[in-house]
Structure formats: structure tokens, C-alpha cells
Amino acid sequence: MDVELRHLRAFTSVARHRSFSRAAEELLITQPALSRTIAQLEGSLSVRLLDRSSRHVDLTDIGGEFLVHAERVLASLDQALAVVRHQVTLRLGFSWLLPDPWAQQAVSRFEENIAASVTLVRTDDPLQALRQRTVDVALVRGGFDPPRSARTVHLYDEPRIAVCSERCDLTRLGQLDWADVQHWPLIVNTVSGTTGPWSWSSDQRPEQIIETANYDEWSETVAANRGIGIVPEVAQRRTQHPALRFIPLTGAPPSPVSLVYLPDTQGTLIRRFLEAATQAEHE
Structure with a gap:
């Protein structure tokens, strides 16, 4: 008997809804395709599982017995799949x-x-x-x-923001324009930073670049007042370093x-x- 899972799912859906149209909607297939699937199942089993009329759908006696076992098989399968999926x-x-x-x-x-x-x-x-x-x-x-x-x-x-040490003169300015960044030493995370000399044309790049290799090195170098940094604004909400100060940055392209x-x-x-x-x- 060539019975597939799609046959069982189609049958249990029709039996649950007592309707081919509602079952087709649930299974996201057309009603003629669903009817063919049920006919294939009944043909493979050589039994009539459903009594159809123009107004309603009922289970036959054997259909009712088959439904109990079909639902049990599908439930066991779903449990097995859930175990695997939770390991994925x-x-x-x-x-x-x-x-x-x-x-x-x-x-x-x-x-x-x-x-x-x-x-x-x-x-x-x-x-x-x-x-x-x-x-x-x-x-x-x-x-x-x-x-x-x-x-x-x-x-x-993401919008960008400037960051500097609490001891940096930038804290007294209150804000920084993107065009004026070139006048400050810029600390750059060369591996995963979002802002670096590549962010400006060659005639507007910062005059002094200080390179670091990761976010922790970058933040500690800024905190040590070696220069300023530029990061997405998320850093202001999430960084708790007591020596860092965040300064609004105007005119900066988004990241x-x-x-x-x-x-x-x-x-x-x-x-x-x-x-x-x-x-x-x-x-």
C-alpha cells in the first residue's frame, strides 16, 4: 500500500473540519488537489473513508477507526520532529x-x-x-x-555618534560636524569598525589615524584620550564605560x-x- 504522509494529513484535516473547502484552506492546496489526494488514499486502502454529499462530509465507520490511528501516527511523528528541531x-x-x-x-x-x-x-x-x-x-x-x-x-x-574621553576637549563643544572630524585624531577598529579613513574622500580624511584590532581595544584607547571614535548610536545605549562621553555628530552619513x-x-x-x-x- 503506497500511503504517504500527505495522504494522512489531508485525511485528518478533512475529518477534523468535515469540509473539503476548509481543509484545502488549512493545507494551502486547491480543493480538486485535496479531493485527488483523498481518492488516492481510499484507492490504496481499498476502503471508503468518507461519505460525501453536496452539503456535508461524514466519516464512515472504518474511516472513524482509521482516523484514530492516523492522528496517533502524525502526533508521534510531530513529537519526533520536534526533538530533532530543538537540536538544530x-x-x-x-x-x-x-x-x-x-x-x-x-x-x-x-x-x-x-x-x-x-x-x-x-x-x-x-x-x-x-x-x-x-x-x-x-x-x-x-x-x-x-x-x-x-x-x-x-x-x-544606523545613525552615527562621536565618542571621546571624559578628559577630551570635545566634551566642551557639545557637538561635532562630520566635516570637522579630520581635525581630531581618529581611533579606528580596523577589523570590524564602521568608520575609518575609507569613510572620507582623500582630501577630507583625518590627519592622524590610530588603529586598533577589536572593539575592546578601540573603546579603551578612546577612554585613554588618545583620540576620538565614531560609532553607531547603539553604542551610547549599551556602553557603560565611565570614562567615555558621547557627542552628537551632525552631517554624518548613516551606517x-x-x-x-x-x-x-x-x-x-x-x-x-x-x-x-x-x-x-x-x-
Whole structure:
């Protein structure tokens, strides 16, 4: 007997709704396709499971008995699949401070809808982690060169803000214009920073660049009053360093936030995570 899961799901849906039209809506198929599926099941079993009329659908006696076992089989299968899905993980790589509240909403929506989990992987270079396949999706800020064959989804743009030491003269100015940054020593995170000499044309770049290799080095160098930094505004909400001060920055271009992934890995999981990510961005 060539009975497939689609036959059982179609039959139990019709039996539950006592209606081919409502069952077709639930299963997202056409009513003729549903009728053919039920006919195939009855033909394979050589029994009549449903009594049809123009007004209603009823179970036959054997159909009622078969429904009990079919629902039991599907319930056991769903339980088995749930066990597996809870062991399935999508790895999201990021370098510093996931955007809020986007990250929390996207992860929650994905885990609730997919019954899979998201593992958050902090790494200095999310794109390199993606190349090495130690993450499945990389969250990247600013401009970047994606790995070959990678695909990019732009989420939104973050405003920028200046940051300096509590002992810096900039604290007395109250604000800084993007065109005036060139007159201050600029501390740059060369691996995952969103702002650097590449952010200006050659004739407007800061005269002095101080390079660091990660967010912690960058923040401590700014706190030590070696220069100023420029970051997305999320840093002001999330950074608790007592020696740092945030200064409004006028005229600055926004900093893009993007997701980067390789289409040949975790295809279904990534697609569903991207759906959750873009929906969270619009909330």
C-alpha cells in the first residue's frame, strides 16, 4: 500500500473540519488537489473513508477507526520532529553589540516559529568566520567586501555618534560636524569598525589615524584620550564605560546594517531566519 504522509494529513484535516473547502484552506492546496489526494488514499486502502454529499462530509465507520490511528501516527511523528528541531542551531556571527531591539525580536520570532535555536557567536571578524563556515549568517555594519558567492540582505541604517574621553576637549563643544572630524585624531577598529579613513574622500580624511584590532581595544584607547571614535548610536545605549562621553555628530552619513550568508549552507534555516529578521526590522 503506497500511503504517504500527505495522504494522512489531508485525511485528518478533512475529518477534523468535515469540509473539503476548509481543509484545502488549512493545507494551502486547491480543493480538486485535496479531493485527488483523498481518492488516492481510499484507492490504496481499498476502503471508503468518507461519505460525501453536496452539503456535508461524514466519516464512515472504518474511516472513524482509521482516523484514530492516523492522528496517533502524525502526533508521534510531530513529537519526533520536534526533538530533532530543538537540536538544530543557526549560528549568527557578530563583532560587537547586536542592534537592539532588532536582534531580540528576530531571534525570538525565529525560535518560536521554527522550533530551532540561534547560537550567538561573538567574533572579531564575522566575514572571516563566514568564510571558514564557523557561522551561518554574519551581521555586518558599515561597508565591506563580502566573500565570493555570498549574498547580502540590507536591514536598515544606523545613525552615527562621536565618542571621546571624559578628559577630551570635545566634551566642551557639545557637538561635532562630520566635516570637522579630520581635525581630531581618529581611533579606528580596523577589523570590524564602521568608520575609518575609507569613510572620507582623500582630501577630507583625518590627519592622524590610530588603529586598533577589536572593539575592546578601540573603546579603551578612546577612554585613554588618545583620540576620538565614531560609532553607531547603539553604542551610547549599551556602553557603560565611565570614562567615555558621547557627542552628537551632525552631517554624518548613516551606517548600514546587513546580514551576509552563503546560499549553499543551511538553506531552509537561513531563509526562515531572514524572514524573521526582515519582519523584526519593520516592527
